[in-house]
Amino acid sequence: MSMAVSIECLRKIYRGGFEALAGVSLEVPVGSVFGLLGPNGAGKSTLVKSLLTILRPTECRGTLLGQPIGHRSTLSRVGYLPEHAKFPEYLTGRQVIEFSAGLGKVPAAMAKRRTGELLERVGMADWGNKPVSTYSKGMKQRIGLAQSLVNDPELVFLDEPTDGVDPGGRIEIRKLIETMRAEGKTVFVNSHLLAEVEQVADHVAILTKGRIVESGKVSELTSRGRHYEIRTEGPVPPGIREKFATQGWEVAGDRVSIQAHDAGPVQPVIDALRAAKISIREVKEARISLEDLFLSAVNPDGKEASR
Amino acid sequence: MNVFLTLLLDSLRLLRARVLFWITLGISALVALIYLSIGFTPDGMSILFGAFDFKSEMFNSQSPMAEMMYLGIFSDILVGFWLSWVAVILAIISCAPIFPDFMSEGSIGIPLSKPVSRLTLFFYKYIGSLMFVVLQVAIFCLIVFVAIRCRVGSWNPSVFWAVPIVTLMFSYIYSVVVLVSVKTRSVLAAILAGVLVWFLAWGMQKSDDFLYVASHPESVPNVAGMPSMIGSFGSPEEMMKWHKISSMAIFAMPKTGETTRLMDRLIQVKGAEGEADKSLVAAATEGDDEVSGRLKKASTRNSAAYVVGTSLLFEALMLAWAASIFCRRDY
Numbered sequence: 342m343s344m345a346v347s348i349e350c351l352r353k354i355y356r357g358g359f360e361a362l363a364g365v366s367l368e369v370p371v372g373s374v375f376g377l378l379g380p381n382g383a384g385k386s387t388l389v390k391s392l393l394t395i396l397r398p399t400e401c402r403g404t405l406l407g408q409p410i411g412h413r414s415t416l417s418r419v420g421y422l423p424e425h426a427k428f429p430e431y432l433t434g435r436q437v438i439e440f441s442a443g444l445g446k447v448p449a450a451m452a453k454r455r456t457g458e459l460l461e462r463v464g465m466a467d468w469g470n471k472p473v474s475t476y477s478k479g480m481k482q483r484i485g486l487a488q489s490l491v492n493d494p495e496l497v498f499l500d501e502p503t504d505g506v507d508p509g510g511r512i513e514i515r516k517l518i519e520t521m522r523a524e525g526k527t528v529f530v531n532s533h534l535l536a537e538v539e540q541v542a543d544h545v546a547i548l549t550k551g552r553i554v555e556s557g558k559v560s561e562l563t564s565r566g567r568h569y570e571i572r573t574e575g576p577v578p579p580g581i582r583e584k585f586a587t588q589g590w591e592v593a594g595d596r597v598s599i600q601a602h603d604a605g606p607v608q609p610v611i612d613a614l615r616a617a618k619i620s621i622r623e624v625k626e627a628r629i630s631l632e633d634l635f636l637s638a639v640n641p642d643g644k645e646a647s648r
Numbered sequence: 649m650n651v652f653l654t655l656l657l658d659s660l661r662l663l664r665a666r667v668l669f670w671i672t673l674g675i676s677a678l679v680a681l682i683y684l685s686i687g688f689t690p691d692g693m694s695i696l697f698g699a700f701d702f703k704s705e706m707f708n709s710q711s712p713m714a715e716m717m718y719l720g721i722f723s724d725i726l727v728g729f730w731l732s733w734v735a736v737i738l739a740i741i742s743c744a745p746i747f748p749d750f751m752s753e754g755s756i757g758i759p760l761s762k763p764v765s766r767l768t769l770f771f772y773k774y775i776g777s778l779m780f781v782v783l784q785v786a787i788f789c790l791i792v793f794v795a796i797r798c799r800v801g802s803w804n805p806s807v808f809w810a811v812p813i814v815t816l817m818f819s820y821i822y823s824v825v826v827l828v829s830v831k832t833r834s835v836l837a838a839i840l841a842g843v844l845v846w847f848l849a850w851g852m853q854k855s856d857d858f859l860y861v862a863s864h865p866e867s868v869p870n871v872a873g874m875p876s877m878i879g880s881f882g883s884p885e886e887m888m889k890w891h892k893i894s895s896m897a898i899f900a901m902p903k904t905g906e907t908t909r910l911m912d913r914l915i916q917v918k919g920a921e922g923e924a925d926k927s928l929v930a931a932a933t934e935g936d937d938e939v940s941g942r943l944k945k946a947s948t949r950n951s952a953a954y955v956v957g958t959s960l961l962f963e964a965l966m967l968a969w970a971a972s973i974f975c976r977r978d979y
Contacts, residue, residue: 426757444762
């Protein structure tokens with residue numbers, strides 16, 4: 342599998358000795374949506390900024406679209422929406438996108454065509470010629486997304502893309518990300534909103550205190566704690582409960598939990614319950630949520646997350 | 649679109665959006681229009697297109713002194729005061745926030761993530777900022793150009809020398825403003841530093857002028873007891889020593905005053921310029937050609953190449969320092 346981003350080692354120590362990134366290594370497959378999760382101050386933005394040469398890493402080995410990280414020409418194939426993006430208030434939305442195109446060395450004709458298309462795509466066609474100063478936070482974010490795509494990038498970095506966006510706007514942004522994936526683009530999303538990332542990302546990594554503590558496919562990570570639950574009508578009788586306990590099946594009230602990767606081990610439990618004439622209300626496969634994974638990764642000792 | 653054109657266009661849009669740009673432009677245009685409104689009648693002169701008349705035997709449409717006066721207003725008030733001081737101060741105030749705004753969080757990320765080097769971004773942004781002065785002075789000069797044609801009767805394109813010279817002079821000070829704003833991101837600190845360096849350079853220039861005169865008494869016109877007054881500060885030999893020290897110190901400074909004085913050499917008005925100068929020099933030197941030659945030599949003792957070259961060296965050092973900070977900083 343070819344990688345859009347392959348970081349062998351990325352370290353950033355700020356003046357004063359604060360280590361924002363402690364030798365991170367990471368791989369982002371081409372054509373995937375990658376979510377970098379972490380609490381505030383974990384180093385997510387520092388990582389993205391290091392890849393885009395916005396700040397200078399202390400140590401950096403790796404590649405971006407097949408070229409060494411920091412290779413300037415490669416940035417013409419990359420799009421970027423910064424966190425808290427601030428656009429000059431004197432520009433219109435259209436001019437913001439054209440400005441980004443100009444700096445990205447996009448040919449004038451292509452820039453003009455894509456600006457129109459992107460304004461349409463982010464739902465800002467009617468507002469394109471109005472000054473940014475008249476926009477809401479969500480509208481600015483949409484223009485930010487449009488400018489990040491003006492050079493038709495292969496790799497797009499979105500740093501907290503739904504920041505300040507209302508629920509309807511978030512759904513649109515999610516759809517936009519899905520469209521990008523369908524077009525074969527690699528999307529790197531920085532976010533602390535776990536549910537959103539879970540809905541859209543193929544791969545995730547959890548960054549905390551400058552270190553990657555978990556990474557992999559979302560489906561694999563969440564299946565790690567896969568188990569089955571059977572709910573009965575009323576509590577499981579004590580006799581059955583003791584028998585189940587000896588088999589290693591957990592019983593709590595009307596719920597029986599079976600640790601299993603497939604449905605096979607669940608069948609004897611169902612049979613035993615049916616034999617005891619206990620009505621089964623529900624059988625379901627349960628997976629660990631990204632939130633559970635995140636909390637256990639960020640607070641391995643199980644303490645409540647402080648942020 | 650070309651990166652340079654993109655940043656230039658952005659600078660123009662930025663200026664267009666600044667209220668101070670329009671205020672300055674309005675005041676400049678007003679000053680130039682007031683200049684245009686000065687006229688001469690057979691009995692005297694008028695201002696505000698004839699709204700106010702003044703009778704004068706010396707300055708009227710029959711007298712060659714009228715032309716001299718009109719051009720004197722241009723060189724002494726419009727160039728010497730307005731373009732050299734007021735317009736530059738307004739430009740410094742207007743342009744000082746450009747770099748701190750550009751470098752603010754959320755704004756700088758997008759330009760830096762593009763395939764353009766930081767050095768290129770820095771210099772294109774700097775050049776774009778100078779557009780403020782170029783536009784202001786160009787529009788001012790255009791009105792003055794028309795005014796001189798209307799009042800003196802000749803087209804004088806040399807007035808447009810004011811555009812590159814005032815921009816050049818502004819750029820010396822603006823390089824300091826940029827350095828401090830890149831270093832501190834504080835608009836106020838940048839303006840204060842720019843004004844401080846400007847006044848320091850002006851003060852050192854004045855001191856150097858005085859020390860030159862004191863060490864070269866032969867260049868002083870023999871009027872109003874000036875030679876003996878200057879001589880009271882010390883012997884010419886002693887003053888010469890101090891002048892050498894002053895010259896060395898001033899070498900490293902931007903020569904704002906001398907740069908704007910280059911306009912006196914470059915902006916000439918056909919027919920009248922020589923007469924005006926000759927009359928003034930003759931009055932000061934009591935017709936002594938040798939002394940008038942020395943006077944001229946004293947006022948132009950530094951070549952244009954030296955004045956501009958050493959000032960540009962200062963500017964280059966400031967910009968190199970600022971660029972180094974801009975390019976090495978984490979955003």
